[in-house]
Structures are given as C-alpha cells and as structure tokens.
Amino acid sequence: MTVSAGVPALSGAPELLKARGVTKNYGPSIVLRGLDMYVGRGEVVALVGDNGAGKSTFIKILSGFHAPTSGTLFWEGRELRLGSPTQARAHGIETVYQDLALVNDLTVAQNMFLGREPIKRVLGFLPLTDAKAMRVKTREFLDQVGIRLASVDSLVRDLSGGQRQSIAVARAMQSRPKLLIMDEPLAALGVREGAHVLDLVQEIRRRRDVSIILIVHNYSQIFEVCDRINFLFSGQIALDVSTSDITEEELVRMVKSGLGATTRDASVS
C-alpha cells in the first residue's frame, strides 16, 4: 500500500494518547471489555467496527462525556481524567459529532464562533458581536484548511452535506487541538461529497501536527488517509494494523475469516 503523495511517513511517532484496559458497563450490559489503543502525534487512526461494537462509547469517554468503568487513559504520557467535555477540550481533544452541532439558521461565520463570539463595544458600551471580524477570520480559516465556499454569510441550512461536515471540522480545528475525533464523517454523504471530506482529512494529516481518530463503519473509503486501522470487535481492539503493512483485500479477508479469535495486543509502544 502506498502512502498518498505529500504525506510524510511516520515512524515511531511520539505518544499522544494511550488507552489501557478501558472497560465500560451500562448497568448489566458490558460495552467495552478492556480496550487498548495507541495514537501517536500526527497519526491518523481509523476506528472501525460494527454497530454496537463500542465505537461511540469509546469516543464519549475520550471526549469527556462518560467516565470509564475501569482502565486508564494516558495523555502525553500522563494519566488523563476527564470530568466533562470542557476538560477534554482544554486538553486539546476536539470532537466532531455525527450531528455536527451546526445551527442551520445561522451563517457559516456565526456558526464558526458560536458560543465564543468576539465582542466589540459600540459607542463605548454596547457589547455587539464583531460581525466583520467573524467574517474575516472565518474566511481566513477556511482558506487555511482548504475549504472553498462562495460566502461565509450563507446560512448553514443552504450548504451541502460535505460543506457542512467541512465547516464542523474547520470549527473544531480553530482551537488548534492535538487530537481531532471525527464520528462517522462519511455516513450521511454521497461519494463525491465524502471525497471532499477525505481531502480535508488528508490536508490536515499532511501537516502532521494534529492526530485524528476517524470513526467509520467501512474502512474501504478511508484506507488512503489513515496510518493505521484499529478494528473494534465486541468491546476490544481485535486488530491494529498499519495501512502500509496490509492491502485492503488482505484486510477484508482477515476481518471476514473469524477475526474474533485473532485478538492481539494493540500496543505499539
């Protein structure tokens, strides 16, 4: 498997995130059963698995919504305890949820700054939002991450699915996170729209300063933009494989031929 042009290869990327024996029970149902995962700095890791395998539970733990029942997270080598989504953000973990958290009735620029709008004092006391600054900065930022958009004054309602996904990613990237989690970014998109989003991921990956966990159903689309693929099966990482060590066909064969039996340690460290 060739790594796509322009993306520097990673060898022994320093550790950013490590999960050790993470379990999660909801009452009597056990969703995660000792999950181990490793994400290096600047790495793009796909987390693949069927519905109910535990993908969304794991990202809810990573983004601070839930605490694990047992097990430990390490962030840059130190133990990480997250009490809230705000704490996760403060550590540099940004999550783009499937619903994208966009407000249809506001413009692109307003969405970009929603919840932290810049303020200017008009006439010295009226605290109005600085619409011009929001517009200019949004435009700058979209250019930086390579998103083309006719107008930052368009209502989000009027954008295509791919554009909406891109806006949500751009907003998450604004705070310069260390880890970007994308929850099913391709689920609601057509092939062409999905390709745009994958281009965006590739663009971020090229710079190797932000790690990405891509939550996906189907790994065939994302093979080219990932460094590794982690296969989540009944609450554990059943397979952790570098995309340069395996072809897509081999992976399909492996997953199909009773993967549950070949569980191995996910650790790369």
Place this chain on the structure above:
Amino acid sequence: MGNVTTAAPAGQPPSAAQSAVDRLKILIRYPETGITAVAVVIALVFEVLNGAFLTSEVPVLLASTAQYGLIAVGEAMLMITGEIDLSAAKIYSTTPFFAFYLTQAGLPWAAAIPLALAGAAGIGWINGFITVRLGVPSLIATLGMLFLLNGAILTVSHSQPARTPESFINVLLGGDQQNAGTGISQIAAFLWLVAIALALAVVLRRTRFGLHTIAVGSNLLAARELGIRTQRTKILNFVIMGVLAGFAGIIESCASGSIDPSAGDNTLTLYAIAAAVIGGTSLFGGSGTVIGALIGAFVVASLNDGLPLVGAQAGFADVPLGIAIVVAMILNIKLTALRVRQI
C-alpha cells in the same frame, strides 16, 4: 444582517437582467419582504376604498399596532427559541394594577411603573423557569399562568376598573388627556414600539444573546454541545416577553385613563401571535424576525380597523386574518424548501 453575496457564474460578467434577478433573490431571502408588500397593499386598498384611511385613521391604527406589536415582538423572540407565551394578555392587564396598588401604598405613579415592570419580568421568569427547569411545555405553563393571573386580578380588583393616576410621565406613554387628538402623545405608543423593535432586531442579530436565542431554537442539542447556556437564554426571553406585555398594559392604561381588569382579552395574545406568524416567524423555532412582527402587527391592526371602515361587518376581519396566518406558515415552509433546492 450583512450583505448576502451570491456566486456569479465564472467567466462571464453578470448582465443587467441577471443582477436585477439576483437583487430580487436577495430581497426574497429577507423574511420581512413578503409582509411589507402585504402591508402596503392593504393600506393602499383601504385608502382607495375609504379615501381617508391613511389620513384620519392613522392615530387609531398606530395605537392598536403598538398594542399588538409590543406583545408580538416579544412573542417573536420567544417563538424563535421554540417557546410561546399564552399568558401575555394577562401580564398586560395585571401589570398596571401592580403599579396602581404601589401608588396606593404611597409611591408616585412614575416610580411605581418601573417596579410594576419588574413584577412583569418576574412573571416572565416564572413562566420560563417552569418551562425550562421543570420541563413543562410552555404552552401549558403559560396557559396555567393565564388563568392564575386572570383569576387573581379579577378577585383583587373586584372586577372594578381604577383611574389611572395623573403624572408627568403619562405624556410619554400616550396619555395626554388635555390635548387628546393632538401632539406626540397620540403616536407615543407607536414610537415606543418602533424603538423597541429596532433595538430587539439589533439584539437578535448582533449580540451574543441574540445569536444564542436563534441557536437554542434552531438546534438545542448543538447549542448545548457548544457550551451555550441554553436555559438562561430561554428564560431571559420569557422575561423580555413579560416586560413587553406589562409595558403595553401600562401604555394602554395611560392612554385610556383607566386601569381595566378586563382590558387584556386573550384575543390580544392571539392577535399578537398572529402578527408574529404572518410577519415571518416560524413556530418551529430558529427563524423569525422582530421587524416582521412589527409589520405583522400593522397588518392585523389594519384589518381590524380598516375593514369596518369600508363597510365590512365587525368581526369579518378575522376571516382574512385566519387565512393569512395559515398562508404565511405554508409560505414559510415552502420558501425554505425552495431555497435549499436552489443552492
């Protein structure tokens, strides 16, 4: 609200016809466009049929526009958050009594008014608290408040109206009894409405609170995920609604010279909601316009005052109004769908 730019087709300069079409498209994007056209047409039709509609009727028309409008702009804000206040007309009739009883306790009327408005704000806060914190749908929470206030004020006042106290401040609130029929006091209420509506329009589009108001109504979950204080935002809009309804009631008591426990008929609330809806505010939350609600109030007032003038039976005005409400809502839904398809 900013300029809306449309993408010109690459490689060819836009023709004059094209740019005119573009301008028209931009105009259509503003939800106030439709209701403004309707208002102009209605005023002209009545002027043609009656001959004196726009001249002799203006003070009456603007006074009732103010009554509907002050409540309508509050309802518009609240409907943008996805909520509604059915108790507005009762806050309207209760607030002047608050002020009146404060004067009986020795306070001057001019000082009692702001305190009464604080009481109106308190009622709004309770509506908001019950809706947001206790999870009661605002339709029910404010329905309860409607009956509670109605019963309370009828009981306390023994269903008897009171005389509005004389005060210098009444002139500013439309109550210049000596010079009735002349002077600024005639349109004072309307001027208040215009000032308040303009201020709220700026608040809605250009303040954090306003953008959060839209966000809360459009996508509550997203607003929460982004750390917006969604409960506070909604409750504050209930408070604004309470103050506006109370203020409309104070103005009415100053203008009429009496404080009437039955002044705030529930149809006042319904006319105000109608004004907001035909002005382009959707009950689904997220989209709406304060200026549209103001113009909607003018349309409601025109129908109510104008149709009898041109020979229609009293009460007939509700027929076109009823149709207008439903048509406005259908247009709202269809235009949104149309816009999405265009792009």
